[in-house]
Amino acid sequence: MTKPAAELDRLIATARDWSDAPLALATVTATWGSAPRPRGSHMLVHQDGRFEGSVSGGCVEGEVLHAAAETIRDGRHRRLEFGVADESAWEVGLPCGGHIEILVQPVTDGGFSPALFGRIGDARTRGEALSLATDLAAGQTIEASEPGENWFVNRYAPPRRLLIVGAVQIAQALAGFARGLDVAPTLIDPRGRFLTNERFPGVELDDRWPDEAVAERRPDAATAVVTLSHDPKIDDPALIAALRAPTCYIAALGSRRSHAKRVERLTAAGISAEQIARIDAPAGLSINAQGPAEIALSIAAGMIAAFRR
Known part of the structure; x- marks a missing residue:
């Protein structure tokens, strides 16, 4: 999924600024219906609760922040699901309706490696696309474009x-x-x-x-x-x-x-x-x-x- 240029660039810059702190990265890995954010959207979370980016436009960010705090504490990835019929959406915090799945990873070599932010930034500077693949079961992201089953591929397009x-x-x-x-x-x-x-x-x-x-x-x-x-x-x-x-x-x-x-x-x-x-x-x-x-x-x-x- 192509993410808006400035949004992605801000997230990469924030990852660089926060590199000395424990972090977690939340990513939208699947959507159905009127989901508020597209697949591949990111939210970077600092140990102190600050965050950059969005995975839902605000409607489930509170739950994601809670999961991110747990991931930062124990180093384990988490898979979250939010879904609701449009008519009852307000009651459960997804007012736009639809269904989304979110992966929360530690920003570590065993999750989403800190070096990958630099790889994305370098590719964008060269005007090239870069694909990263995530093993949803293991919660680890690598540089690849054709993984096996139960993997999520995120394509980072060059800046528009x-x-x-x-x-x-x-x-x-x-x-x-x-x-x-x-x-x-x-x-x-x-x-x-x-x-x-x-x-x-x-x-x-x-x-x-x-x-x-x-x-x-x-x-x-x-x-x-x-x-x-x-x-x-x-x-x-x-x-x-x-x-x-x-x-x-x-x-x-x-x-x-x-x-x-x-x-x-x-x-x-x-x-x-x-x-x-x-x-x-x-x-x-x-x-x-x-x-x-x-x-x-x-x-x-x-x-x-x-x-x-």
Whole structure:
């Protein structure tokens, strides 16, 4: 299960900060129905009761914290189950309904080794996925992707990225949405007057030509590329670079008429019809958006839909 980037990065950083203390790690290993958190979600628990992350959005955290305290005391893993019909959920503390199973492990070499946090972090820095497998009976986690029966595999995807081409007003709103969604935005535009820290505070800026900037960043299955400049000299090279990579989501702003002209230009540049069909144009979900913020919202929604697929 892909976990939001900032959430996972915070948990890794917290594990590093708490490395001198006894810890336990709770992980959602199975879900059914309207479970509040996806499989693979983590909660790291300190001996003093502090915690980072969530396994249920708050509805069963108290029970998990109690189990984590016991695991820290005796070094034994625990498997917890919470399930309820929606209509009676409030009575037992799972207001969203559904069913979840949670594994609580000691953060030790015989459980979830402290070194594994570093391995996850290193893989994310390299932009690579990493799979860890947990023997649910023994409560031990190892680096593997194809274990035997009664094992749980957790896949840690690379951080999600958004390359925005064209530092226009829509890009300001889109960059904000992306950060709120734990997607790291980068603004690419060779026009210095548009690409300024004042207009995009806290956002990584790249003033190279888009074909070079996009190609060098090697977009992958965790990357979205969105062109917004309305200038073919800027947008088209970025789209070609994105289409030549396994980019998860590629979108281009503009009307259907302007996209038809775009298709002609890309075809003349040697891009196949099959590749061109990967472009979401007009960009984003159809919500009758008006104004920069609503257009940005529709694009962000289209991006998330692609990531989930």
